[in-house]
Amino acid sequence: MSACLDTMRQLTRGTAILFAVMLTALSGCGGSDTGPGTDMIPVTGSVTMDGEPLVGAMVEFHPTSGTKGNGAFGLTDEAGKFTLTDYHSNPGCPPGEYGVTFSKITLPDGSPIPPDSQQGGVGMKEQIPPAYNLFKPHAIIQAASVKAPESTFEFQLDSKFKPPQSFYHE
Numbered sequence: 001m002s003a004c005l006d007t008m009r010q011l012t013r014g015t016a017i018l019f020a021v022m023l024t025a026l027s028g029c030g031g032s033d034t035g036p037g038t039d040m041i042p043v044t045g046s047v048t049m050d051g052e053p054l055v056g057a058m059v060e061f062h063p064t065s066g067t068k069g070n071g072a073f074g075l076t077d078e079a080g081k082f083t084l085t086d087y088h089s090n091p092g093c094p095p096g097e098y099g100v101t102f103s104k105i106t107l108p109d110g111s112p113i114p115p116d117s118q119q120g121g122v123g124m125k126e127q128i129p130p131a132y133n134l135f136k137p138h139a140i141i142q143a144a145s146v147k148a149p150e151s152t153f154e155f156q157l158d159s160k161f162k163p164p165q166s167f168y169h170e
Helices: 001-027
Strands: 043-049 058-064 072-075 082-083 094-104 144-146 151-157
Touching: 043 058, 058 144, 094 151, 144 151
Parallel strands: 043 151
Antiparallel strands: 043 082, 058 072, 058 094, 072 082, 094 144
16 A cells, blocks of 8 residues: 555656646747747838938837737837837737837937936937827727738828827727
């Protein structure tokens, strides 16, 4: 009987260890559909505001219409050009339909935020009109359809743009 109990304890301990290993391995599998095997489409583009390149702005693609994944983002360079990556630093974006938002946070005088500052600090200002930097699935202002083999977009923003009233109501 003692040998039988020892064998059961070893099996139970082995099962517990196996369960812990499997749980650890599976814990990284949730929350994103942009892992291995997901088609990532190269996405590039440019952003202008009032006809000038929008420098240092965050461009975010938010999935809509059943598009899987968490979307993608990029930062515009000195020419207003961007290249998207997903939130795991994988280049590209899954194919599908997206609402696009833009954000550029600066100091009140419009100068860039120093690298050692926190963006949530007092006195920082959003330079993009709210209609462009708020994602509202019911009232998408800028949209993008990402398709293979690659997608390129040109977004032209207007600093005086006012969205329709429906933008503010769900």
